[in-house]
Amino acid sequence: MTITEVSRKYELSADTLRYYERVGLIPAVNRNKNGVRNYTEEDCRWVEFIKCMRNAGLPIEVLIEYVTLFQQGNETIDSRKELLKEQRAQLAQKIEDMKKTLDRLDYKIERYEKGIVAKENALRRPD
Numbered sequence: 001m002t003i004t005e006v007s008r009k010y011e012l013s014a015d016t017l018r019y020y021e022r023v024g025l026i027p028a029v030n031r032n033k034n035g036v037r038n039y040t041e042e043d044c045r046w047v048e049f050i051k052c053m054r055n056a057g058l059p060i061e062v063l064i065e066y067v068t069l070f071q072q073g074n075e076t077i078d079s080r081k082e083l084l085k086e087q088r089a090q091l092a093q094k095i096e097d098m099k100k101t102l103d104r105l106d107y108k109i110e111r112y113e114k115g116i117v118a119k120e121n122a123l124r125r126p127d
Contacts, residue, residue, distance in 0.1 A: 066080060
C-alpha cells in the first residue's frame with residue numbers, strides 16, 4: 001500500500017506516518033525503485049497498534065520504548081509486558097477520573113433541567 005492508501009485507511013496524515021517512521025514508532029517502510037513507500041501488512045499492523053495506543057493517550061516516548069524493546073527480541077518480553085501493565089493502570093485511572101467527571105456533569109445537567117421545568121411550570125400557572 002502507498003502512504004496515501006495507508007493514510008486514508010487509518011485516518012492519519014501522511015506527515016504523521018512519516019513522523020512515526022522517523023522516530024521509530026513503526027519500522028522503516030520498504031520503498032520501491034522510485035523511492036515510494038510500500039507498506040506491507042506487517043507495517044499496517046504497526047500503524048494500527050500505534051494509532052490505538054495513541055488514541056488511548058499513551059505518550060510517544062513510551063511507545064518508542066516499547067518498539068525498541070520489541071526490536072530487541074524475546075528477552076524483553078517481561079519488560080514489554082510490565083510497560084504495558086503500567087500504561088494500563090494509568091489508563092484505568094484516567095477512565096475512573098473521567099467517569100467521575102461524567103457523573104458530575106450528568107448531575108449538573110439534571111439540576112438545570114429540573115430548574116428549567118420548574119420555572120416553565122411556574123410561567124404556565126394562571127395567577
